[in-house]
Amino acid sequence: MRRRIFIPRSYKPSELQCERALCVTPDEAAGIISSSKAVLITGGLLLEREELVKYAVKLSKFMPVIATGASSKPLLENGVMPLTKVFTLHHIIQFVEDGGWKPLRRCDLLVFLGVQPYYLSRVLSSLRHFSKIKTLNIDELYQPNADYSLSAISMLINEKLCSGCGDCVAVCRTMSKGLAINVVGGKIYVKPELCVGCGMCAEFCSRGAIVFEKGDGLHSLMLEELVRCLEASAVYLSPENFKNSQTSL
Ligand code: SF4
Numbered sequence: 459m460r461r462r463i464f465i466p467r468s469y470k471p472s473e474l475q476c477e478r479a480l481c482v483t484p485d486e487a488a489g490i491i492s493s494s495k496a497v498l499i500t501g502g503l504l505l506e507r508e509e510l511v512k513y514a515v516k517l518s519k520f521m522p523v524i525a526t527g528a529s530s531k532p533l534l535e536n537g538v539m540p541l542t543k544v545f546t547l548h549h550i551i552q553f554v555e556d557g558g559w560k561p562l563r564r565c566d567l568l569v570f571l572g573v574q575p576y577y578l579s580r581v582l583s584s585l586r587h588f589s590k591i592k593t594l595n596i597d598e599l600y601q602p603n604a605d606y607s608l609s610a611i612s613m614l615i616n617e618k619l620c621s622g623c624g625d626c627v628a629v630c631r632t633m634s635k636g637l638a639i640n641v642v643g644g645k646i647y648v649k650p651e652l653c654v655g656c657g658m659c660a661e662f663c664s665r666g667a668i669v670f671e672k673g674d675g676l677h678s679l680m681l682e683e684l685v686r687c688l689e690a691s692a693v694y695l696s697p698e699n700f701k702n703s704q705t706s707l
């Protein structure tokens with residue numbers, strides 16, 4: 459049996475020039491969205507990356523959407539009616555900072571998907587300084603100016619290959635913030651909150667039972683897991699609720 463575990467990517471303060479966003483795993487991001495009055499803001503990258511449209515459509519079942527940068531086109535084609543599609547992201551941020559804009563009056567979390575990273579970095583920096591609204595970045599690149607940024611590495615564990623030798627546990631003892639990995643009764647347990655993502659357990663496992671996943675596919679895996687966690691826990695935004703949300707937000 460194979461299990462995938464997401465571990466928040468840790469950044470050293472010296473790697474970043476500014477205040478850092480809290481790295482969150484997909485299940486943590488789902489928890490933040492579920493406990494907030496969230497609005498999804500989509501950007502022009504939806505026109506370039508079809509899989510982002512797929513996830514924006516799935517996420518629209520859990521929060522209203524504001525489409526910027528012509529991202530309304532693929533959303534409308536897929537049956538999603540945004541709260542608004544005529545303003546640029548710059549306008550939206552201005553409205554948030556000024557306060558009182560009706561569609562976002564009660565919103566306390568902005569979730570960003572499909573926005574050009576450089577542009578998003580500037581927008582998040584402005585929001586951090588001039589607004590109290592919380593921000594969650596679920597785009598691919600870590601955004602230090604957000605409050606929360608979906609950024610994780612994923613550990614794939616193949617229990618069939620594991621012999622229970624404990625070599626990974628021995629090496630983890632010296633690397634982690636506690637004991638992040640343990641083997642009990644032949645089963646591997648991981649505590650993501652203690653793991654620093656060093657990868658040494660995978661290096662030391664001679665049977666290839668632990669693999670760290672990186673690269674292009676990881677962002678899609680994280681979005682897939684985010685949607686799965688929301689589906690498991692959250693109340694769907696029915697078409698009727700969605701209509702109401704346009705006035706109640
Ligand atoms: S080192 Fe590999 S084989 Fe040994 S307990 Fe850890 S995962 Fe299992």
Ligand code: SF4
Pocket residue numbers: 626629630631633634635638639652653654655656657658659660
């Ligand atoms: S060895 Fe490193 S990557 Fe593996 S569980 Fe421990 S802290 Fe995490």
